[in-house]
Amino acid sequence: MPVLSQRSQAFQPQPMFEILAAAQDLEAQGHPVLHLEIGDTKGFTNPHIVSTLQELSQNPSLGYIASGGMPEIRGAFARQYTQEKGVTFGADNVVVAPANALISEYLGVACDPGDAVLLPDPGFPTYFLAARYNGLRIVTYPLDPETGWNPDPAQVERLIAQEPGIRAMIVNSPSNPLGTVMDPERLDALLDIAERNGLHCLFDETYKNLVFAGDLEPLPHRPSTTYLYSLSKDAAAPGLRVGCAVSQDTGLIAKLVDYSSLFFSCGPGLMQQVAATYLSRPDALAFAHEIRTETSSRVALVEKILGDVDGLSYIRPSATFFVFLNISCTGLDSRAFAYELLRERHVCVCPGDSFGQQGEGHVRVTLTGDRQELEEGVRRLADFVRARS
Incomplete structure (x- = not known):
């Protein structure tokens, strides 16, 4: 062979x-x-997902759709993030694809082979797998159980100073696998460090709606931050394979759309119809x-x-x-x-x-x-x- x-x-x-x-x-x-x-x-x-799927399957969208996602679902995510972050996002600030795929796409767009990426340790396995797939060097910033699995922002600053090849950083809160929410001051410090050092920053907040002890504190939006989210968890719908990346950098979003077009042409229209209809409900959350x-x-x-x-x-x-x-x-x-x-x-x-x-x-x-x-x-x-x- x-x-x-x-x-x-x-x-x-x-x-x-x-x-x-x-x-x-x-x-x-x-x-x-x-x-x-x-x-x-x-x-x-989720009875709302099930009933919507049953209803739309009577007249489903089975043809090709836009590589970046249907306008309805891109618009729904844009409205959600405009409300949450206090800045205006439009459909061209959103790409819709499985969140797991978007991690690899993002690193492929933000970095060149041989560049380094900062990843949390412990962190979601796809971060490490996607970095290796894209030919990146992995630099980890440890999360410390002695501080409730929080990072040390000063240590992150030192890592960036010691490794000039770092081009991007991934931040995750609430955390998979830890089940913890990062201290808001430390989280804000990490996002600020990325902004000041000119790094691409992917903020994975897939579990943002699943905090059951305390509340998430709103943080200032930073232009270098790209947000990652998925309906797989808080809508209990991993089979839809509907996630999104949201960024003010429309050039970055356009390249993520190109990436999706190359690898799988487009997402399944029926699943995105279901997601858009679900998100249009006033009680979606x-x-x-x-x-x-x-x-x-x-x-x-x-x-x-x-x-x-x-x-x-x-x-x-x-x-x-x-x-x-x-x-x-x-x-x-x-x-x-x-x-x-x-x-x-x-x-x-x-x-x-x-x-x-x-x-x-x-x-x-x-x-x-x-x-x-x-x-x-x-x-x-x-x-x-x-x-x-």
């Missing part, structure tokens, strides 16, 4: 799908598995409130089960639907813990090293599946830890 390119070696799957495949192999052998690894929202059914309420209850359930497990620790999440557990008391690294838990207890969680070096010694538990399965899965995890501590 012909030899594959060297560049193809940079193509790596998201690590949560690797352990999911191992779980599915077990299931194929007749062993039911409790899934706590993927940030899917199958435990939350009401379902996010239901998710927040239920997630807060599930966090309390997890706390109750894990409360008497010696050595197991975590910072209580205030957003998203993840708990990032410190399992170092077991003496296992994160990958060994996850795969042994899967083999022995048939519970699937995501290894913490999937999210960067700072994630070693941790696993991410997702709270979005069936509530009874979550309870049983966390009980099995607790027993597994007790047996090794």
Whole structure:
């Protein structure tokens, strides 16, 4: 067979799908598995999305649409961000595509191969995978559990001074995998650092509507910041594959549109019709409130089960639907813990090293599946830890 390119070696799957495949192999052998690894929202059914999909499927849009997204959905996101950020955004400030794809597209547009990008550690795996795919050097800024998983802005300044090749930075709050909200002063400082140093800054706020403890403080908008958002989480609709990037830099948005045109021509029109119709509802964000309420209850359930497990620790999440557990008391690294838990207890969680070096010694538990399965899965995890501590 012909030899594959060297560049193809940079193509790596998201690590949560690797352990999911191992779980599915077990299931194929007749062993039911409790899934706590993927940030899917199958435990939350959005009736408005379902009814809109049913209605529009009677006369669906199945033809090609604009590469940047239907005007209706671009306009809906522009109005949302105009209201939130206090500056005017139009449809030409928005590109619509799966948020996961937009991360790679953004780095490909903002940076040249050989440039460096600043990424949070722990951070969402696609940040690292997309940087490698685009031939970028990765410089990480650590998030410190001693400060509630917050960054040190002064350290970020030093990293930029030490590495003149840094062209872009990704900031994420609320955090996947940590479930925490960055301290507003530190978040504001990071966005300001990017602006002052002439860096492209992608602010991933996918979980902005899923803060269940406290409120997000509004921050000043900065022209260098591009916002990333998705309907996958707070609308419980990952199957729509509708996300957006929003920026005042219309040249950057135009290039992201070109990128989408090259790789997949355009998004599915029916899914964007559903999303635009959903966002036009005056109560579009009401379902996010239901998710927040239920997630807060599930966090309390997890706390109750894990409360008497010696050595197991975590910072209580205030957003998203993840708990990032410190399992170092077991003496296992994160990958060994996850795969042994899967083999022995048939519970699937995501290894913490999937999210960067700072994630070693941790696993991410997702709270979005069936509530009874979550309870049983966390009980099995607790027993597994007790047996090794």
